[in-house]
Amino acid sequence: MMSLGDVERVVLALPGTEEATRYGTRTWKVGGKAYAWERPFSKADLKRFGDETPPSGPILALVVEDLAEKEAVLQARAGDGFxxxxxxxxxxxxxxxxxxxxxxxxxxxxxxxxxxxAPADVAKAHLGNR
Incomplete structure (x- = not known):
């Protein structure tokens, strides 16, 4: 069970990460581009769930490389809350x-x-230090 505080702790350890506010929610960027953000459900989102109960607790949105990667992540991590x-x-x-x-x-x-x-040089340096 993780929290937004845990997210903040992890992302702020990633080089070049900046915290910002976008659409009234916390967003984390690198290279000027958002890669993670809080994603509460809008009224329209909730309506689309219909009779189904929406996932509870804090929701985080994460970018992925492309739509093929999205499908792979969703298949591999469905049981992990993705x-x-x-x-x-x-x-x-x-x-x-x-x-x-x-x-x-x-x-x-x-x-x-x-x-x-992440800029290529920053990513390479960070991965080399792991």
């Missing part, structure tokens, strides 16, 4: 229910999202 909603159709990002994800999986997913936008 999912998507119609609002994200055609967009290379996944959602994570923080109440359902382990620390190890969250760290890996945040690193993968960071790598999508």
């Amino acid at each position: 999912f998507t909603i119609p609002h994200f159709d055609g967009y290379a990002a996944v959602l994570v229910q923080l109440d359902e994800v382990s620390e190890a999986v969250l760290k890996e997913a945040l690193l993968d999202a960071w790598l999508v936008h």
Whole structure:
């Protein structure tokens, strides 16, 4: 069970990460591009769930490399709290229910999202120091 505080701790350890506010929610960027952000459900999102109960707790959105990667992540991590909603159709990002994800999986997913936008030299230096 992870929290937004855990997300903050992990992302601020990634070089070049900046915290910002976008659409009233916390967003983390590298190279000027968002790679992770809080994603509460909008009224339209909730309506689309219909009779189905939406995932609870804090929700995090993460970019992925492309739509093929999105499908791979969703298949591999469905049991770890990863999912998507119609609002994200055609967009290379996944959602994570923080109440359902382990620390190890969250760290890996945040690193993968960071790598999508991290400058190549920064990424190489960081990965070389691991």
